[in-house]
Amino acid sequence: MVQVAVMGYGVVGSGVVEVMSEHRDSINKRTKEEMGIKYILDIRDFPDSPFQDKFTKNFEDILNDDEVKVVAEVMGGVHPAYEFTKQCLEKGKSVVTSNKELVATKGAELLKIAKQNNANYLFEASVGGGIPIIRPLSQCLAANEVIEIAGILNGTTNFILTKMIREKMSFADALAMAQQLGYAERNPAADVEGHDAGRKISILASLAYGKHVYPEYVHTQGITEITLEDVAYAASWGGVIKLIGQVKRLEDQTLDITVEPMFVEKNSQLANVDDVFNGIMVRGDSTGDVVFYGKGAGKLPTASAVVADIMDCAKHLKRRKYLEWADGDGSIVKPYAETTYPVYIRVACEDKQAAFQKAQELFANVSALVRANAGGNELAFVTDEMTVARQEKAVQALEEAGYQVLSKIRISDL
Amino acid sequence: MVQVAVMGYGVVGSGVVEVMSEHRDSINKRTKEEMGIKYILDIRDFPDSPFQDKFTKNFEDILNDDEVKVVAEVMGGVHPAYEFTKQCLEKGKSVVTSNKELVATKGAELLKIAKQNNANYLFEASVGGGIPIIRPLSQCLAANEVIEIAGILNGTTNFILTKMIREKMSFADALAMAQQLGYAERNPAADVEGHDAGRKISILASLAYGKHVYPEYVHTQGITEITLEDVAYAASWGGVIKLIGQVKRLEDQTLDITVEPMFVEKNSQLANVDDVFNGIMVRGDSTGDVVFYGKGAGKLPTASAVVADIMDCAKHLKRRKYLEWADGDGSIVKPYAETTYPVYIRVACEDKQAAFQKAQELFANVSALVRANAGGNELAFVTDEMTVARQEKAVQALEEAGYQVLSKIRISDL
Numbered sequence: 001m002v003q004v005a006v007m008g009y010g011v012v013g014s015g016v017v018e019v020m021s022e023h024r025d026s027i028n029k030r031t032k033e034e035m036g037i038k039y040i041l042d043i044r045d046f047p048d049s050p051f052q053d054k055f056t057k058n059f060e061d062i063l064n065d066d067e068v069k070v071v072a073e074v075m076g077g078v079h080p081a082y083e084f085t086k087q088c089l090e091k092g093k094s095v096v097t098s099n100k101e102l103v104a105t106k107g108a109e110l111l112k113i114a115k116q117n118n119a120n121y122l123f124e125a126s127v128g129g130g131i132p133i134i135r136p137l138s139q140c141l142a143a144n145e146v147i148e149i150a151g152i153l154n155g156t157t158n159f160i161l162t163k164m165i166r167e168k169m170s171f172a173d174a175l176a177m178a179q180q181l182g183y184a185e186r187n188p189a190a191d192v193e194g195h196d197a198g199r200k201i202s203i204l205a206s207l208a209y210g211k212h213v214y215p216e217y218v219h220t221q222g223i224t225e226i227t228l229e230d231v232a233y234a235a236s237w238g239g240v241i242k243l244i245g246q247v248k249r250l251e252d253q254t255l256d257i258t259v260e261p262m263f264v265e266k267n268s269q270l271a272n273v274d275d276v277f278n279g280i281m282v283r284g285d286s287t288g289d290v291v292f293y294g295k296g297a298g299k300l301p302t303a304s305a306v307v308a309d310i311m312d313c314a315k316h317l318k319r320r321k322y323l324e325w326a327d328g329d330g331s332i333v334k335p336y337a338e339t340t341y342p343v344y345i346r347v348a349c350e351d352k353q354a355a356f357q358k359a360q361e362l363f364a365n366v367s368a369l370v371r372a373n374a375g376g377n378e379l380a381f382v383t384d385e386m387t388v389a390r391q392e393k394a395v396q397a398l399e400e401a402g403y404q405v406l407s408k409i410r411i412s413d414l
Numbered sequence: 415m416v417q418v419a420v421m422g423y424g425v426v427g428s429g430v431v432e433v434m435s436e437h438r439d440s441i442n443k444r445t446k447e448e449m450g451i452k453y454i455l456d457i458r459d460f461p462d463s464p465f466q467d468k469f470t471k472n473f474e475d476i477l478n479d480d481e482v483k484v485v486a487e488v489m490g491g492v493h494p495a496y497e498f499t500k501q502c503l504e505k506g507k508s509v510v511t512s513n514k515e516l517v518a519t520k521g522a523e524l525l526k527i528a529k530q531n532n533a534n535y536l537f538e539a540s541v542g543g544g545i546p547i548i549r550p551l552s553q554c555l556a557a558n559e560v561i562e563i564a565g566i567l568n569g570t571t572n573f574i575l576t577k578m579i580r581e582k583m584s585f586a587d588a589l590a591m592a593q594q595l596g597y598a599e600r601n602p603a604a605d606v607e608g609h610d611a612g613r614k615i616s617i618l619a620s621l622a623y624g625k626h627v628y629p630e631y632v633h634t635q636g637i638t639e640i641t642l643e644d645v646a647y648a649a650s651w652g653g654v655i656k657l658i659g660q661v662k663r664l665e666d667q668t669l670d671i672t673v674e675p676m677f678v679e680k681n682s683q684l685a686n687v688d689d690v691f692n693g694i695m696v697r698g699d700s701t702g703d704v705v706f707y708g709k710g711a712g713k714l715p716t717a718s719a720v721v722a723d724i725m726d727c728a729k730h731l732k733r734r735k736y737l738e739w740a741d742g743d744g745s746i747v748k749p750y751a752e753t754t755y756p757v758y759i760r761v762a763c764e765d766k767q768a769a770f771q772k773a774q775e776l777f778a779n780v781s782a783l784v785r786a787n788a789g790g791n792e793l794a795f796v797t798d799e800m801t802v803a804r805q806e807k808a809v810q811a812l813e814e815a816g817y818q819v820l821s822k823i824r825i826s827d828l
Contacts, residue, residue, distance in 0.1 A: 019557050019700055030556055124554060130701030132546070132554030140538060140546030142444055143433050143721035269707065272686060286433055286718035287544030290708035293683065294701060304700035307557035319733070 001034045002314040005062040007084060008075030009042040009055075012098050012125070015303025016072050017051060020310075027307070031314045038068055063087055070313045072306050073097040082106050089113045089121060094317070096309035098125035098302050104199035108212035108327040120321045122309040127153065127200045128278050130301025131294040137207055137282060138323060144284030146208040148248035150414055151280035152273045153200040153259075155296045156184045156191040157223050157243045161261075162274045164231050165240055171226060183276055193222035194243065194259040201245030204280075205257055209249065211328035213257060219336040221260040229346065230407050232371040233380045237344070237411075239265045242273075244412060254334040262412040263344055270414055281414070337389040344369070346380040346407040347398060355379040358401055362394040379403075382411060415448045416728040419476040421498060422489035423456040423469075426512050426539070429717025430486055431465060434724075441721070445728045452482055477501055484727045486720050487511040496520050503527045503535060508731070510723035512539035512716050518613035522626035522741040534735045536723040541567065541614045542692050544715025545708040551621055551696060552737060558698030560622040562662035564828055565694035566687045567614040567673075569710045570598045570605040571637050571657045575675075576688045578645050579654055585640060597690055607636035608657065608673040615659030618694075619671050623663070625742035627671060633750040635674040643760065644821050646785040647794045651758070651825075653679045656687075658826060668748040676826040677758055684828055695828070751803040758783070760794040760821040761812060769793040772815055776808040793817075796825060 004020070006013050020027065020037055028034055039062050040054045049055070059080075062068055071088045073095055075081045081102050085095050090113060097103065103110075103123045114121040124134045128151075137146075152158050156178055163174035175192065178184035190196045198220040205213040223243050234241045242264045247257040264271045269291045273279035278296025283289050295301045312321065345363075349355035359366045359381050366381040374380075383391070395405050418434070420427050434441065434451055441449055453476050454468045463469070473494075476482055485502045487509055489495045495516050499509050504527060511517065517524075517537045528535040538548045542565075551560075566572050570592055577588035589606065592598035604610045612634040619627040637657050648655045656678045661671040678685045683705045687693035692710025697703050709715045726735065759777075763769035773780045773795050780795040788794075797805070809819050 023557055023559065026559065027557065130698070131704055132550035135554050136546035136550055139726060140549050140719065140722050142725050143437055143441065143718040145437065145440065284544070284718065286714040288709050288712075288715060290545055290706070292704070292706060294704035298702075300700040301702060304557040304698065305554065308554050311556050312553060 001036060002031070002069050002317070003036050003038040003067045004070045004072065004310055005039040005041065005068045006037060006072045006074065007041040007062070008073065009040050009044070009046060010074065010076070011299045012074040012302050012306065013040070015299040016074060016306050019300065019303045019307045027311060031311045033314050035314060038065065059084055063091060069093060069317055070310050071095045072310055073099055074306060075099065076101065078102055078105055085110055086113060089117055089119050092117045092119050094120040094313035096122045096306055096313060098123070098306050100126040100196070100199040100203060104202040104215050107203065107206060108325055111324050115320065115324065118318055118320060120313050120316060122312060122321065122323065123203070124309050125302045125305035127203055128280060128292065128294070129296040129298060130305050131278060131280065131292050131296060133204070133280055133292050134207065136292070137204065141282060141284050141287060141290070144286045146282060147285055148246070148283040149201070149204050149208060149280065150244055150246040150270065151201070152242055152270055152278050153197040153245040153280065153296065154191055154243060155276035155278055156188065157197070158273065158278070159183050159276045160192070161223060161226070161241060161243065164226065164228060168228055170228060171224065192224050194220045197243060197245040197259045201247055201257060201259055205247040205255060206325045206328070208247070209255065209332065210325050211332055212325055213255065213328055213333060214330065217257070217330035217333040219258045219260065223261050225407070226261055227407065229371065229378070230409060233344065233346065233369045234263050236369050236371050237263055237382065239263050240271050241409065242270060244270070244414070250334060255332055256334050256339045258336070258339070260410055262410045264412050264414050268414045337392070338387055340385050340387050342383050342385045342411040343391050344380065344382050344407070344409045344411055345395070345405060346378060347403040347405050348377060349379050349403055350377060352376055352379050355403055356381070358398065358403065362397050378406070415450060416483050416731070417450055417452040417481045418484045418486065418724055419453040419455065419482045420451060420486045420488065421455040421476070422487070423454050423458070423460060424488065424490070425713045426488040426716050426720065427454070429713040430488060430720050433714065433717045433721045441725060445725045447728050449728060452479065473498055477505060483507060483731055484724050485509045486724055487513055488720060489513065490515065492516055492519055499524055500527060503531055503533050506531045506533050508534040508727035510536045510720055510727060512537070512720050514540040514610070514613040514617060518616045518629050521617065521620060522739055525738050529734065529738065532732055532734065534727050534730060536726060536735065536737065537617070538723050539716045539719035541617055542694060542706065542708070543710040543712060544719050545692060545694065545706050545710060547618070547694055547706050548621065550706070551618065555696060555698050555701060555704070558700045560696060561699055562660070562697040563615070563618050563622060563694065564658055564660040564684065565615070566656055566684055566692050567611040567659040567694065567710065568605055568657060569690035569692055570602065571611070572687065572692070573597050573690045574606070575637060575640070575655060575657065578640065578642060582642055584642060585638065606638050608634040611657060611659040611673045615661055615671060615673055619661040619669060620739045620742070622661070623669065623746070624739050625746055626739055627669065627742055627747060628744065631671070631744035631747040633672040633674065637675050639821070640675055641821065643785065643792070644823060647758065647760065647783045648677050650783050650785050651677055651796065653677050654685050655823065656684060658684070658828070664748060669746055670748050670753045672750065672753070674824055676824045678826050678828050682828045751806070752801055754799050754801050756797050756799045756825040757805050758794065758796050758821070758823045758825055759809070759819060760792060761817040761819050762791060763793050763817055764791060766790055766793050769817055770795070772812065772817065776811050792820070
């Protein structure tokens with residue numbers, strides 16, 4: 001009998017209990033162990049729950065019960081999830097989680113503690129919800145050098161952008177709709193400002209490159225400033241705007257790692273990932289591009305990934321799994337100002353021709369974009385590849401020459 | 415030191431040796447073992463190979479060398495790969511393979527022998543080349559009931575169909591081009607007649623449903639009879655023709671498992687998998703649809719999947735991995751005549767209106783399709799869902815009424 005404790009009875013936690021109950025027979029058969037949930041930790045009361053006898057408000061119940069071998073931490077947030085996880089691992093209990101914030105900020109340390117105590121710390125559900133990505137990246141693609149990972153890692157922002165692209169809805173209206181449908185939270189900052197995607201690319205990069213890349217080293221920009229004009233120009237350029245989390249190893253062995261909106265060509269595999277779906281492309285030196293696609297969030301997809309990790313721990317009690325990376329200090333990350341890419345810029349102007357000449361002068365080689373009903377008082381153009389530092393210098397010069405810069409969006413090579 | 419033997423120095427075998435040599439340091443680091451190739455088995459001579467000292471023509475060298483812990487069987491075909499694999503497993507050596515034919519025909523037996531000898535038999539590379547699918551299906555989606563798997567599992571036929579759809583090339587011309595580019599073999603039967611895809615869906619079904627579904631129980635049909643007229647009608651219906659390997663669990667718990675060309679709606683995730691790429695959709699009861707996409711064949715992608723399995727074996731010496739399924743006798747498979755789907759039919763006729771009325775009479779409810787330049791002497795239509803038995807009865811009646819049936823293609827619900 002392998003006893004499990006579930007910490008947190010929110011959306012994911014209740015899903016974990018549901019999946020484990022409903023698939024009980026097949027789970028026991030596959031793990032070749034009788035699996036049971038002994039505790040559910042939550043500070044709230046759930047008087048109508050059929051799992052009444054399992055609830056506790058006292059973490060010590062779980063920590064001090066030697067029968068509990070596997071703990072699912074699905075509370076979210078860093079505190080007290082971090083302290084609870086650490087204590088469980090120190091007692092030799094394996095911990096699985098969907099908590100991307102905790103993995104992104106404390107992953108290296110918790111993996112080390114797990115190793116020292118011959119326990120496992122697994123987090124398949126922390127990226128891509130029910131889409132398998134952590135395990136394929138660490139196991140199936142183990143014989144590859146990962147050249148690049150790029151993904152649509154946040155379903156909420158992808159839903160909003162899809163509405164803006166397909167239905168010409170404004171950002172504000174699309175966000176309101178996402179909130180109404182339960183895709184976005186009342187305070188949507190973590191999603192729309194890119195932090196959620198930032199944590200996820202930070203986890204993927206740490207795994208792929210073996211050093212912890214903390215979220216504070218990831219240049220992170222959200223979608224709050226994207227306008228329908230930008231969407232229209234992206235279409236005329238031949239693509240769509242997507243919020244892309246991306247990491248690639250540069251020739252000097254540093255990492256270009258960012259979360260930001262990007263122009264993505266229409267025929268790219270990621271351009272067609274719409275609505276709340278996630279898509280993650282892993283470019284290996286041997287496999288070429290492999291793409292994983294599915295629902296990146298939601299109660300049951302995420303819960304099923306957590307339960308798969310629970311099963312894996314139950315099969316590997318007192319045996320170490322593969323996951324591991326060293327601590328990192330950000331020195332592996334290329335400073336954002338030194339990264340290089342072509343950029344789309346939109347400026348307000350009175351004389352389009354004069355503005356174009358000024359842009360040409362400042363950015364060397366630019367191509368103008370057109371959109372329907374643009375009027376004469378704006379200019380949109382695309383530059384050649386250049387460093388962000390140089391872009392910013394030119395943008396400043398444009399503004400000093402009296403042209404207000406309305407938008408500036410990276411052009412991806414995806 | 416974990417010594418490895420590679421059996422077969424063809425495309426995949428030479429790729430395995432290449433990947434292991436070129437990624438030597440990172441492989442050793444990740445497996446925490448020194449890995450080395452001790453033997454390469456091939457009946458041919460390779461006088462120019464830098465691995466001269468490793469070649470042997472004698473299988474016994476490998477079998478009787480206790481230092482060899484992991485064997486990569488990349489010979490292809492059932493004999494002598496089967497005998498060699500069996501003997502290695504019986505000696506407690508783990509075996510990894512890309513040999514879909516062997517896994518599809520002998521998988522249950524070899525997995526059992528592996529288990530009895532505390533060794534592993536892994537075959538990530540047998541389906542989808544470098545796309546991770548076996549491990550995600552058995553591990554990451556372990557907490558799901560698999561409702562359906564559907565995939566474009568053969569790159570050669572997908573390339574041919576893509577040329578037919580995009581460039582209006584005939585089947586014969588597209589095949590010739592595939593052969594010229596090295597995508598199709600001189601004898602293309604295994605690809606174009608669907609057997610390769612049949613082996614792959616047989617492996618996926620065995621894994622997902624826990625019982626060996628041998629290829630002879632899989633209704634298998636290739637693409638040799640697809641014409642440009644069918645391609646045009648598929649477009650007018652709103653989709654494309656793809657060779658789909660599919661298995662779904664029906665309400666009565668039997669499996670509808672087939673490989674056949676199908677009409678696939680344009681907005682389906684699989685409709686946009688083009689050229690030599692593979693795409694595999696797994697529908698889980700908790701995750702919903704998860705799609706895996708990438709190059710399904712080729713030297714390095716396939717080799718990298720083999721090497722990942724070698725690494726996994728090296729990390730699990732004398733420890734059992736998860737893969738396992740019971741033997742099966744086909745009783746789990748729904749007889750093809752009893753499967754149910756809507757179908758597209760094209761007939762030769764002199765009087766289109768009369769032909770339509772006859773079709774209406776025989777198939778109950780049909781919708782005619784149109785295509786440019788069709789002329790008056792053919793009719794194409796789509797029926798409602800009905801059993802294959804009923805379809806065939808109606809087809810026979812159509813023919814008896816003097817209408818030659820030119821095409822009959824399944825309409826998918828993908």
